[in-house]
Amino acid sequence: MIGFVAAGLVAVVASSSAWSQAGDTAEEELKNPYLGQEEAIAEGRRTYRGRCILCHRNMGGRGPNLFATKLTDEQFLEVVINGRLGMRGPMPAFGYRMSLDDIWKVHAFIKSRDRF
Amino acid sequence: MKSLSKIAVLGAATVAVGLLYASPVQAHVETEDLVNADANKAEWLMYGRTYDNQRFSPLTEITPANVSEMTPVWAFSTGGKFAGLEGTPLFHDGVLYVSADYARVFAIDARTGMVKWRYVPEYDEGLDAVVCCGPSNRGLALKGDFVYVQLLDTRLVALNIADGTVAWEATMDDWRQGIASTGAPLVVKDHVIVGHAGGEFGVRGYIRSYNAQTGALEWTAYTIPGPGEPGNETWPGDTWMRGGGTTWVTGIYDPELDLLYWGAGNPAPWNADVRLGDNLWSNSLIAFDPDSGDIQWGFQFTPNDPFDYDGNAPGPILIDVTIDGEAIKAMVQSNRNGFLYVLNRENGEFIYAVPTIDGINWTTGIDPVTGRASIDMTMYPMSGGPKIEPIIPNLEGGTNWFPAAYNPDLGYIFFNTNDWAMMLKAIPEEDIVYVPGEYYGLHDFQAYRLGENFGYTKAFDVANKKFVWEVPSTEMLFAGLLATKGGLVFTGDERGFFMAIDAKSGEVLWRFQTGSGINASPISYELDGKQYVAILSGMGGDPLYYYLEEPKGGMLWVFAIDGVLQDSPASNVVPIPGAVPLFEQ
Numbered sequence: 001m002i003g004f005v006a007a008g009l010v011a012v013v014a015s016s017s018a019w020s021q022a023g024d025t026a027e028e029e030l031k032n033p034y035l036g037q038e039e040a041i042a043e044g045r046r047t048y049r050g051r052c053i054l055c056h057r058n059m060g061g062r063g064p065n066l067f068a069t070k071l072t073d074e075q076f077l078e079v080v081i082n083g084r085l086g087m088r089g090p091m092p093a094f095g096y097r098m099s100l101d102d103i104w105k106v107h108a109f110i111k112s113r114d115r116f
Numbered sequence: 117m118k119s120l121s122k123i124a125v126l127g128a129a130t131v132a133v134g135l136l137y138a139s140p141v142q143a144h145v146e147t148e149d150l151v152n153a154d155a156n157k158a159e160w161l162m163y164g165r166t167y168d169n170q171r172f173s174p175l176t177e178i179t180p181a182n183v184s185e186m187t188p189v190w191a192f193s194t195g196g197k198f199a200g201l202e203g204t205p206l207f208h209d210g211v212l213y214v215s216a217d218y219a220r221v222f223a224i225d226a227r228t229g230m231v232k233w234r235y236v237p238e239y240d241e242g243l244d245a246v247v248c249c250g251p252s253n254r255g256l257a258l259k260g261d262f263v264y265v266q267l268l269d270t271r272l273v274a275l276n277i278a279d280g281t282v283a284w285e286a287t288m289d290d291w292r293q294g295i296a297s298t299g300a301p302l303v304v305k306d307h308v309i310v311g312h313a314g315g316e317f318g319v320r321g322y323i324r325s326y327n328a329q330t331g332a333l334e335w336t337a338y339t340i341p342g343p344g345e346p347g348n349e350t351w352p353g354d355t356w357m358r359g360g361g362t363t364w365v366t367g368i369y370d371p372e373l374d375l376l377y378w379g380a381g382n383p384a385p386w387n388a389d390v391r392l393g394d395n396l397w398s399n400s401l402i403a404f405d406p407d408s409g410d411i412q413w414g415f416q417f418t419p420n421d422p423f424d425y426d427g428n429a430p431g432p433i434l435i436d437v438t439i440d441g442e443a444i445k446a447m448v449q450s451n452r453n454g455f456l457y458v459l460n461r462e463n464g465e466f467i468y469a470v471p472t473i474d475g476i477n478w479t480t481g482i483d484p485v486t487g488r489a490s491i492d493m494t495m496y497p498m499s500g501g502p503k504i505e506p507i508i509p510n511l512e513g514g515t516n517w518f519p520a521a522y523n524p525d526l527g528y529i530f531f532n533t534n535d536w537a538m539m540l541k542a543i544p545e546e547d548i549v550y551v552p553g554e555y556y557g558l559h560d561f562q563a564y565r566l567g568e569n570f571g572y573t574k575a576f577d578v579a580n581k582k583f584v585w586e587v588p589s590t591e592m593l594f595a596g597l598l599a600t601k602g603g604l605v606f607t608g609d610e611r612g613f614f615m616a617i618d619a620k621s622g623e624v625l626w627r628f629q630t631g632s633g634i635n636a637s638p639i640s641y642e643l644d645g646k647q648y649v650a651i652l653s654g655m656g657g658d659p660l661y662y663y664l665e666e667p668k669g670g671m672l673w674v675f676a677i678d679g680v681l682q683d684s685p686a687s688n689v690v691p692i693p694g695a696v697p698l699f700e701q
Contacts, residue, residue, distance in 0.1 A: 096245065
């Protein structure tokens with residue numbers, strides 16, 4: 001199970017089944033284990049509405065259109081966890097507020113359709 | 117195993133509090149100084165300059181006749197993340213007190229432009245993820261030995277005015293619930309009164325009073341009444357518990373009536389049909405007893421609001437005016453719902469309202485006696501229903517939080533408006549789920565512009581109920597205004613222009629390109645017999661929903677006619693300890 005991240009240390013705990021499925025070498029790209037799974041997509045939709053929609057809206061807004069993201073699974077994960085400087089203000093680091101599973105499910109949701 | 121360090125987030129923010137050079141003993145700001153702030157022509161002691169929030173400087177050196185000679189005297193970069201500046205600086209005893217993004221505070225010697233001290237708060241990681249509209253801060257308050265600042269995570273901090281060290285701090289709430297603070301505190305007598313944001317997170321709005329000396333909590337006054345309190349019946353079931361009505365715009369005070377006025381924002385969730393009723397006191401102006409927090413009266417601008425028309429934005433202005441032959445202790449506010457309201461500030465009685473923008477279509481009209489607005493139900497987004505468009509104004513409002521200004525000589529209020537519309541589609545009721553720290557029931561939303569011009573700076577004659585002039589802008593306006601007895605109005609635009617307008621005619625007489633969008637509010641002060649005008653420039657806040665943040669900025673600009681910048685041995689660069697040690701033989 002992935003734990004939420006407490007103030008200021010490590011973003012993910014490496015005991016997740018999702019994590020282990022991702023591979024064991026530094027060279028291997030992490031893949032979202034929830035892609036195409038209906039239940040995870042529904043959960044991801046709820047989390048998107050709760051965490052993402054004010055900025056990313058139905059098809060982009062203050063933040064880019066996530067439904068058209070060109071980020072790889074792993075890049076998406078990294079950006080959500082760590083945040084980054086954006087063109088419309090910084091993307092906050094959600095690694096302190098969302099679990100790895102939450103993020104993967106949001107990713108599964110946005111990859112399942114072309115708009116909210 | 118993949119290296120965790122690749123995606124681990126490490127480290128905590130740093131705090132840097134330091135006295136950069138010694139300060140002379142300063143004259144303290146006391147209650148009588150705040151009550152009589154208008155007579156203190158040279159200084160700017162509180163957010164709205166005076167308790168009536170008129171933002172009217174009595175200074176007269178700079179006029180329409182000579183403003184073309186105004187030039188920059190010095191500038192200062194607030195640095196950091198350049199995440200947007202929305203503040204109103206304060207000026208006292210030769211020092212400018214400036215707040216920047218993340219509630220960083222700078223005390224700057226106004227003669228030299230050199231930092232006397234700076235305060236950089238430390239925050240828990242994750243805070244940014246529960247701040248809806250950028251890490252803005254709109255200002256500070258002064259009283260006695262202290263400079264008060266409310267941090268983004270709701271802490272109220274008293275800084276020692278001499279050196280910026282922390283005298284005390286009080287934690288107002290748990291930011292993890294989505295409660296943040298961006299407004300300037302208001303000092304009334306020995307109370308420091310503060311509000312909060314978070315209306316999109318399903319919180320219940322309140323203001324709090326803390327003892328100015330000790331930081332002890334004195335009272336909490338909720339804007340949304342609880343069971344047994346008048347107005348609770350306007351909320352079905354337990355919807356009042358998460359009813360919004362937040363208080364993120366600084367209130368004002370009438371010392372003569374001893375009434376504190378503070379506005380409450382939009383109700384939550386945005387789906388209005390799940391909270392049928394007026395939803396008092398959301399979207400209202402509320403009069404409080406400043407010593408107890410007891411509500412004296414309220415006036416609601418937008419009942420059962422499904423449009424996110426925060427009624428607290430911007431803060432109203434207190435004026436004494438004769439309307440239709442009757443002398444009235446009035447308050448005037450250009451409201452986010454597109455109307456300008458004039459109320460009797462003694463009792464909340466409605467005087468009149470006029471539209472400030474064209475095409476308002478969310479209402480079938482405002483009752484000319486009571487001031488009650490009726491929502492046009494064909495424009496009302498029903499939960500799970502079809503999209504509604506175009507609704508005018510946009511949820512950002514005919515105007516928004518940026519402060520208006522008033523010239524009592526002319527009887528004109530000056531404010532910035534925006535002409536825009538929106539699409540709203542209310543989510544199904546089953547999708548409204550309360551999770552602490554998550555957005556609570558937001559509509560699907562799209563903004564539309566309506567023409568070639570976007571923003572307008574407007575002058576309105578309150579006594580005669582008529583608009584006098586307007587200055588169009590090709591981009592939206594999110595800057596506050598300053599009026600001066602010299603006959604000028606100052607404001608800025610998203611293109612970065614800071615401008616001076618003739619208060620009588622509306623002619624733009626002077627402009628200066630500050631380098632980044634202006635979303636802050638100008639002040640004027642006098643130093644060594646010379647009038648100065650100061651403004652913060654730096655794109656941020658809500659405009660970043662519509663513009664790229666470039667060109668980024670974070671500058672304090674100070675202007676004057678033949679202004680003086682004194683040389684100083686001090687320096688704004690901070691040496692790295694030990695990086696360049698003195699060579700010793």
